[in-house]
Amino acid sequence: MAGMVQKDIKRLSLYLLFAPFALWIALLIVLPHLGMFYISLREKVGPRVYEFGFENYTNFFLEPIYWNTLLRTGSMSLLVTALALVLGFPIAYYIAKIAGNRTRGALFLMCLIPLWVSDLIRAFGWILLLRETGVVSSSLQWAGMIDTPIEFLYNDAAVIMGLVYTVILFMIVPLVSTLDGMDKSMIEAGYNLGGNGPTVLRRIIIPYAMPGIVAGCIVVFMLTAGSYLTPILLGGKNSSWFTEQIYDQFITRYNWESGAAFGFLLLAFTSFVVWAGLKLSGQTLNSTVANN
Amino acid sequence: MQSNSENDLECIGVKRHFGSVRAVDDVSLEIPKGSFFSILGPSGCGKTTLMRMIAGFESPDAGDIRIKGKSVIDTPPNRRNVKMVFQHLALFPMMNVYENIAYGLRCNGVSKSEIETKVRDVLERIALPDVANREITQLSGGQKQRIAIARCMVLDPDVLLLDEPLGALDLKLREAMKIELKLLQHQFDTTFVYITHDQSEALVMSDNVAIMNEGKFVQTGTPQELYHDPSAAFVAGFVGDTNRWDGKVKSVAKGVAEIETATGLTMRSSVRGERTPGVGDAVSVFVRPEFITTQKAGGAAPAIGKNKNVLEGRIDSILFNGANSRVLVRDGSEELVEADVVLTGGTADLRAQDAVRLIWSAEQTMCFAS
Amino acid sequence: MTTNTVFLTSYRLYVLAFFIFLAAPLVAAGVFAFNDSLFPALPWRGFTLDWFFSDTEPKLGMFHDRRLLRGLYYSFVIASFVSLLSVFVGTCNAFLFVRCNFPAKNFFYIMMVLPLVIPGVILGISILLLASTVANGVEETLALELDFLRPGIILVVLGQFSFITTITSLVIIARLRKFDESMEEAAFNLGASRPRVLRTITLPFLFPAMAAGGIVAFLVSFENFNTTLFLVGSEAPLTITMYDRMVKVGSTPVLNAVSFFLMIGSALLALISIFVQRDTPET
Numbered sequence: 001m002a003g004m005v006q007k008d009i010k011r012l013s014l015y016l017l018f019a020p021f022a023l024w025i026a027l028l029i030v031l032p033h034l035g036m037f038y039i040s041l042r043e044k045v046g047p048r049v050y051e052f053g054f055e056n057y058t059n060f061f062l063e064p065i066y067w068n069t070l071l072r073t074g075s076m077s078l079l080v081t082a083l084a085l086v087l088g089f090p091i092a093y094y095i096a097k098i099a100g101n102r103t104r105g106a107l108f109l110m111c112l113i114p115l116w117v118s119d120l121i122r123a124f125g126w127i128l129l130l131r132e133t134g135v136v137s138s139s140l141q142w143a144g145m146i147d148t149p150i151e152f153l154y155n156d157a158a159v160i161m162g163l164v165y166t167v168i169l170f171m172i173v174p175l176v177s178t179l180d181g182m183d184k185s186m187i188e189a190g191y192n193l194g195g196n197g198p199t200v201l202r203r204i205i206i207p208y209a210m211p212g213i214v215a216g217c218i219v220v221f222m223l224t225a226g227s228y229l230t231p232i233l234l235g236g237k238n239s240s241w242f243t244e245q246i247y248d249q250f251i252t253r254y255n256w257e258s259g260a261a262f263g264f265l266l267l268a269f270t271s272f273v274v275w276a277g278l279k280l281s282g283q284t285l286n287s288t289v290a291n292n
Numbered sequence: 293m294q295s296n297s298e299n300d301l302e303c304i305g306v307k308r309h310f311g312s313v314r315a316v317d318d319v320s321l322e323i324p325k326g327s328f329f330s331i332l333g334p335s336g337c338g339k340t341t342l343m344r345m346i347a348g349f350e351s352p353d354a355g356d357i358r359i360k361g362k363s364v365i366d367t368p369p370n371r372r373n374v375k376m377v378f379q380h381l382a383l384f385p386m387m388n389v390y391e392n393i394a395y396g397l398r399c400n401g402v403s404k405s406e407i408e409t410k411v412r413d414v415l416e417r418i419a420l421p422d423v424a425n426r427e428i429t430q431l432s433g434g435q436k437q438r439i440a441i442a443r444c445m446v447l448d449p450d451v452l453l454l455d456e457p458l459g460a461l462d463l464k465l466r467e468a469m470k471i472e473l474k475l476l477q478h479q480f481d482t483t484f485v486y487i488t489h490d491q492s493e494a495l496v497m498s499d500n501v502a503i504m505n506e507g508k509f510v511q512t513g514t515p516q517e518l519y520h521d522p523s524a525a526f527v528a529g530f531v532g533d534t535n536r537w538d539g540k541v542k543s544v545a546k547g548v549a550e551i552e553t554a555t556g557l558t559m560r561s562s563v564r565g566e567r568t569p570g571v572g573d574a575v576s577v578f579v580r581p582e583f584i585t586t587q588k589a590g591g592a593a594p595a596i597g598k599n600k601n602v603l604e605g606r607i608d609s610i611l612f613n614g615a616n617s618r619v620l621v622r623d624g625s626e627e628l629v630e631a632d633v634v635l636t637g638g639t640a641d642l643r644a645q646d647a648v649r650l651i652w653s654a655e656q657t658m659c660f661a662s
Numbered sequence: 663m664t665t666n667t668v669f670l671t672s673y674r675l676y677v678l679a680f681f682i683f684l685a686a687p688l689v690a691a692g693v694f695a696f697n698d699s700l701f702p703a704l705p706w707r708g709f710t711l712d713w714f715f716s717d718t719e720p721k722l723g724m725f726h727d728r729r730l731l732r733g734l735y736y737s738f739v740i741a742s743f744v745s746l747l748s749v750f751v752g753t754c755n756a757f758l759f760v761r762c763n764f765p766a767k768n769f770f771y772i773m774m775v776l777p778l779v780i781p782g783v784i785l786g787i788s789i790l791l792l793a794s795t796v797a798n799g800v801e802e803t804l805a806l807e808l809d810f811l812r813p814g815i816i817l818v819v820l821g822q823f824s825f826i827t828t829i830t831s832l833v834i835i836a837r838l839r840k841f842d843e844s845m846e847e848a849a850f851n852l853g854a855s856r857p858r859v860l861r862t863i864t865l866p867f868l869f870p871a872m873a874a875g876g877i878v879a880f881l882v883s884f885e886n887f888n889t890t891l892f893l894v895g896s897e898a899p900l901t902i903t904m905y906d907r908m909v910k911v912g913s914t915p916v917l918n919a920v921s922f923f924l925m926i927g928s929a930l931l932a933l934i935s936i937f938v939q940r941d942t943p944e945t
Contacts, residue, residue: 017758020751025773028824032788039791094677110681116928118885120901121921125687128702135690138704226781228888243783250787263784349847370850382848386866396852
């Protein structure tokens with residue numbers, strides 16, 4: 001029967017299509033993470049002698065510098081996420097709803113162009129602007145506003161600004177695409193029914209944009225917490241970002257067990273924050289990130 | 293089984309279930325060569341499933357489908373000489389008109405020069421000789437329609453299936469395309485099987501129409517038969533406009549029943565359908581608006597024959613639509629009855645709130661046992 | 663009325679300030695490539711193209727700097743492989759998730775999206791750990807040296823591929839969702855075989871998304887740093903080479919020249935990808 005042959009073809013094509021997906025996810029995502037977890041549970045008792053246990057994790061909690069770094073990374077990432085949302089929302093709203101048709105495309109494109117430029121170049125640009133001999137400092141001197149050069153780099157403010165700069169595009173893009181779908185008449189109806197600016201924003205625009213807000217926040221938070229280059233280059237050697245600790249354990253101290261444990265803790269910590277954020281906002285991973 | 297080779301398409305006891313839903317339930321049909329056949333039914337009645345089985349996109353659970361007398365059950369869809377015009381036409385946007393029409397010929401390995409002549413020829417026949425190099429997006433709705441048909445007809449199919457292709461067009465174009473489709477069918481002299489939920493499309497174009505409901509064919513016949521002699525309450529209610537009452541039979545004699553409706557009216561009606569209802573049986577009564585005569589009440593009551601029904605009422609509103617104007621009359625039981633009227637624009641015309649008398653004959657009233 | 667105009671004007675000023683903020687570091691990184699000075703800093707000492715084309719120290723231009731050119735070459739090789747691989751797997755994923763039905767489909771879809779939210783550093787070290795563990799195990803038990811599992815180009819390609827595939831998948835899935843399946847049926851109905859339908863109807867329809875996905879993959883791979891850092895061997899791609907130079911030598915205008923070159927290249931590719939995606943007939 002033709003029907004049977006068709007069913008066989010369907011099944012065969014399902015297997016053939018599933019194979020690359022399964023190989024990719026299993027070999028490059030699931031297995032490495034399981035392996036990392038496995039290694040993080042090994043304790044080195046002698047050269048090439050290992051035992052199982054939670055020592056790598058207890059070390060982390062016993063050494064304040066480690067968990068302080070993680071907490072610092074987490075709280076600064078949250079701050080960066082909040083700043084990116086507050087600064088990015090008006091821009092996204094302007095692009096999606098206020099700009100004329102032609103400017104809209106141009107503005108959106110301008111938003112995207114820095115996205116295609118490497119982290120490294122962006123950080124390099126900031127260094128040239130902010131360091132002691134940089135553009136900002138020498139311009140201020142030239143204008144007579146300061147007498148001696150000022151170092152704007154290597155402090156938390158510089159790190160936060162650099163991170164906001166690096167990730168804000170990932171906030172704006174999903175926001176624009178959600179706000180784009182919102183009918184202008186919805187806002188007009190809000191005003192028409194007697195709302196004023198703040199109530200329309202709070203009752204209509206923000207609830208509507210919620211999936212975009214959550215999607216943007218998740219991506220921004222993950223990118224920030226996992227970033228490495230920006231804190232190092234703008235914050236200097238003592239910026240104490242958690243990814244630096246991981247790099248340090250792996251490359252400098254060659255302590256893979258403890259590095260794996262740190263990596264796993266970062267993953268668990270960021271996943272927990274994202275999960276909590278999803279729960280608080282009543283969204284799912286599928287309805288937010290997957291849609292962009 | 294001996295097949296009649298005069299039939300382009302036959303379905304014999306075709307069934308298709310989706311889970312517990314009987315999408316197509318034991319459908320048989322015969323379509324003679326060169327005719328325009330419509331399958332008319334409400335959405336979800338199984339007509340699309342039936343068409344997809346004929347095209348080969350679905351396989352029937354039971355039954356046989358024959359094209360020119362030969363079973364095609366085991367033939368894959370790309371080897372069946374049944375072509376299909378899709379609901380949204382499914383023209384290929386990445387190809388121009390010429391490539392769209394040549395697509396099927398290329399699949400069949402026809403030589404380049406022959407493709408060239410065939411495409412020119414079919415474009416000539418659909419009266420669009422100059423559009424070969426246009427992109428699909430540059431065509432109007434009606435032109436796309438014709439290209440979709442040409443793309444199939446260039447392959448010289450035994451049967452052309454059309455799946456509600458006029459649905460996406462606006463009203464005016466739809467009216468024009470009805471006539472055009474009928475003319476194209478004559479010109480190509482190919483069997484068209486047309487699926488629609490729009491009764492006016494089916495009635496205007498078809499030689500024969502099958503009324504489908506809940507997976508079954510309820511009645512098959514010419515448009516006139518379906519309209520004037522429906523065999524079931526569903527057909528009477530679905531084809532054409534009609535007034536409908538539910539009631540009980542008080543007496544039956546010589547094919548005429550006296551019925552008391554649920555709202556308390558009494559009327560006489562001819563008995564239709566397969567089953568003759570007995571006294572006390574529930575029936576549905578139908579009468580079409582054009583068979584009801586509307587008179588102003590008062591004045592001398594005209595002589596009314598024994599087989600006439602009379603109803604007094606007041607005009608609730610007038611639905612003016614030129615020659616197809618209609619009045620809504622509210623009768624004593626507060627129900628609305630529709631009746632066609634001629635409005636000349638003179639002073640004698642009916643107006644809202646006029647008291648009127650509605651008269652129609654028992655022969656033109658149809659009742660079916662429910 | 664006046665409060666409204668004041669509000670709108672300040673809103674516009676804010677938007678303007680924002681875009682200046684966006685552009686500032688990029689302009690700074692680009693402009694100093696043309697400053698005739700040994701340091702990428704003010705004052706402006708006149709226009710020069712030396713940092714691109716000069717072949718003598720101390721102003722060795724980027725097109726004569728062997729290590730930078732080699733980095734560029736490796737970046738190009740890596741990005742090409744990553745974009746080919748990720749477009750291929752992304753296309754398979756699109757058909758898998760749009761056309762097929764299988765148990766736990768939602769779960770697998772989340773698995774597919776997941777690599778995008780895993781920090782790049784973690785992706786890098788987890789793949790490094792697994793590869794090294796396997797390579798060490800094989801070396802100890804079978805005395806076989808599996809070079810491809812040691813840090814190097816192959817691991818970098820795999821590491822970048824592991825999250826870039828999510829991006830290409832999402833781009834291609836979005837396009838395939840818009841595809842009207844009756845178009846395939848129509849082609850079938852007109853006598854085309856299954857492979858022919860795929861070749862003449864479905865893939866041409868998907869092509870803009872595949873091209874755009876490929877370009878995005880190429881760019882993301884080219885600029886990736888976090889994942890690459892852990893997997894890189896002796897064949898360092900451009901970002902790693904630049905980082906080394908920055909840390910060891912300090913900033914020199916040749917880095918500005920490279921930045922300028924990369925920004926122009928990225929902008930061109932991004933424009934092409936937007937053009938390819940826009941230039942498709944609406945269905």
